[in-house]
Amino acid sequence: MQQLENETTANSLISSLDFSIDALWVLIAAALVFLMQAGFKSLEVGMVRRHQVAAVAMKNMVDWTVGSIIFFIVGFGLMFGHSLEGFLGTDLFLPSNWNAEGSHPLGPVFFMFQLAFVGTAITIVSGSMSERTGFIPYLTASVIIALVIYPVFGHWVWGNLFFEDNAAWLADLGFIDFAGATVVHSVGAWVSLAGLKLLGPRLGRYDHAGNLREFEPNSIPMAVMGVFILWFGWWGFNGGSTLAFGTDVGVIILNTNLAGAAAALVAYLHSFVFQNKANIYEKMLGGALGGLVAITASPHIQTPLTSLAIGAIAGVIHNLSFDMLTKKWKIDDAVGAIPVHGFCGIFGTLAVALFAPAETLPNGRLTQFGVQLIGVVTCFIWAGGIGYAMFYLLKKTVGLRVSPDEERKGIMLYHVKEEESESDPSDEELLELMKEMN
Amino acid sequence: MNISNNDTNIAQVAIKNSETDYQIITLHEFLKKGSSERTSLVLGKKAEFIDFEGNKINLLEALKSITELIKKLRSEGTLVDSMR
Numbered sequence: 473m474q475q476l477e478n479e480t481t482a483n484s485l486i487s488s489l490d491f492s493i494d495a496l497w498v499l500i501a502a503a504l505v506f507l508m509q510a511g512f513k514s515l516e517v518g519m520v521r522r523h524q525v526a527a528v529a530m531k532n533m534v535d536w537t538v539g540s541i542i543f544f545i546v547g548f549g550l551m552f553g554h555s556l557e558g559f560l561g562t563d564l565f566l567p568s569n570w571n572a573e574g575s576h577p578l579g580p581v582f583f584m585f586q587l588a589f590v591g592t593a594i595t596i597v598s599g600s601m602s603e604r605t606g607f608i609p610y611l612t613a614s615v616i617i618a619l620v621i622y623p624v625f626g627h628w629v630w631g632n633l634f635f636e637d638n639a640a641w642l643a644d645l646g647f648i649d650f651a652g653a654t655v656v657h658s659v660g661a662w663v664s665l666a667g668l669k670l671l672g673p674r675l676g677r678y679d680h681a682g683n684l685r686e687f688e689p690n691s692i693p694m695a696v697m698g699v700f701i702l703w704f705g706w707w708g709f710n711g712g713s714t715l716a717f718g719t720d721v722g723v724i725i726l727n728t729n730l731a732g733a734a735a736a737l738v739a740y741l742h743s744f745v746f747q748n749k750a751n752i753y754e755k756m757l758g759g760a761l762g763g764l765v766a767i768t769a770s771p772h773i774q775t776p777l778t779s780l781a782i783g784a785i786a787g788v789i790h791n792l793s794f795d796m797l798t799k800k801w802k803i804d805d806a807v808g809a810i811p812v813h814g815f816c817g818i819f820g821t822l823a824v825a826l827f828a829p830a831e832t833l834p835n836g837r838l839t840q841f842g843v844q845l846i847g848v849v850t851c852f853i854w855a856g857g858i859g860y861a862m863f864y865l866l867k868k869t870v871g872l873r874v875s876p877d878e879e880r881k882g883i884m885l886y887h888v889k890e891e892e893s894e895s896d897p898s899d900e901e902l903l904e905l906m907k908e909m910n
Numbered sequence: 911m912n913i914s915n916n917d918t919n920i921a922q923v924a925i926k927n928s929e930t931d932y933q934i935i936t937l938h939e940f941l942k943k944g945s946s947e948r949t950s951l952v953l954g955k956k957a958e959f960i961d962f963e964g965n966k967i968n969l970l971e972a973l974k975s976i977t978e979l980i981k982k983l984r985s986e987g988t989l990v991d992s993m994r
Contacts (some may be wrong), residue, residue, distance in 0.1 A: 606930055674936050675922065676964025685963075871931020876924045876958055876966065897970045899953055905973040906949045910982055 501712020515698025596660025735763020
């Protein structure tokens with residue numbers, strides 16, 4: 473009898489210890505993902521031009537503050553609340569009771585981990601649209617991403633993480649996106665693409681012939697530091713997505729690291745051999761991040777070898793999409809976010825069906841590929857579509873773009889009245905010339 | 911047919927719609943606007959002409975350059991086509 477009691481007590485202690493270790497690990501992982509904000513800040517400050525660094529850094533600050541509040545009030549509920557037919561969460565707004573029946577035991581720790589992901593999605597948009605977007609449209613975009621765009625798509629894929637019995641229509645099809653190659657990264661990228669299409673390139677970005685003009689980055693060493701911080705943060709991003717501290721955490725982090733390393737090396741070599749070394753630093757840095765994004769969809773079921781392969785292919789995809797966007801489509805993405813988060817996100821999500829061992833997939837390989845494709849296309853339509861509508865409305869109301877003067881001298885996060893030039897010509901002179909023009 | 915980028919050093923025109931709203935358009939798009947609208951924008955200091963390096967072009971120089979361009983297109987008989 474005494475032995476049975478002792479065993480029960482021991483089991484209870486072990487169970488409690490397991491829970492504490494899981495909670496601690498996920499909290500550490502959330503901290504690592506939070507640290508990625510500093511990584512994005514350093515990367516973006518390194519990649520943009522010197523006169524824009526203050527505004528870019530401050531926008532990263534805005535990402536986190538806006539995301540923290542909006543996601544707590546509404547976003548978390550839409551993403552993880554009890555589901556309306558797998559499409560939308562309906563409760564957990566302004567959450568105060570973390571012990572609802574059937575909810576995830578980590579409660580607030582789970583919230584903090586998820587919040588760190590929202591911040592990442594928002595900051596992707598701020599980076600790509602740097603150097604010419606006004607503060608008001610940017611702030612509005614951050615709110616809408618945290619309020620609707622991210623949580624609704626997130627519900628479709630991860631809506632069953634907090635309440636296990638929740639429906640989540642993409643997850644129910646068998647869609648796999650372990651840590652958010654599509655949910656986090658592609659959402660940010662497609663909102664960015666919509667914004668950039670409406671915003672237009674930075675002044676002076678293309679020459680007479682329409683060729684890309686190089687803008688000197690503020691500091692490549694700063695950008696490299698940003699990539700290293702991001703890389704480190706990715707250990708939490710992917711490793712923490714287990715939501716428990718098991719033996720698989722080590723494998724996940726190993727696979728993550730291998731994919732990033734392979735992508736960086738291949739992106740560098742590809743640029744060196746096939747692309748005339750154009751933007752070679754940006755491509756190596758972006759390639760590393762592209763590899764990390766790609767493996768994010770499935771680090772838990774890949775092997776080290778398939779992780780290397782996914783990373784290597786992502787490196788090439790990054791470089792090709794980088795050139796296609798900037799040179800052919802004339803989309804001026806200030807920090808190269810769309811090749812990294814968008815194109816490598818697509819590849820990584822599809823690669824789940826191509827590279828993961830068949831027994832780890834919920835469907836046959838071909839069916840799984842179809843499901844992954846549905847998820848990727850849905851994300852593009854949802855995030856790109858709502859993003860486009862949002863930026864279109866902003867353009868037609870408050871406007872998207874700062875004055876040319878601010879673009880040249882540095883964006884202020886508050887309004888400064890422009891000084892009139894004393895050398896402006898008289899109205900008579902102007903009228904005379906305008907008559908000649910007509 | 912559009913105005914060729916080699917005809918002028920004006921790459922873009924920034925139109926000030928409000929204190930927080932600037933729109934960047936091409937020179938071709940600017941010239942396609944009605945003459946009264948163009949005049950109003952210029953006299954109201956709401957149009958800024960920008961070169962291919964992103965620098966501001968002096969207003970008088972920009973207007974003279976556009977006038978020269980239009981004269982040239984007229985003399986070549988390609989003005990109407992260019993404005994399409």
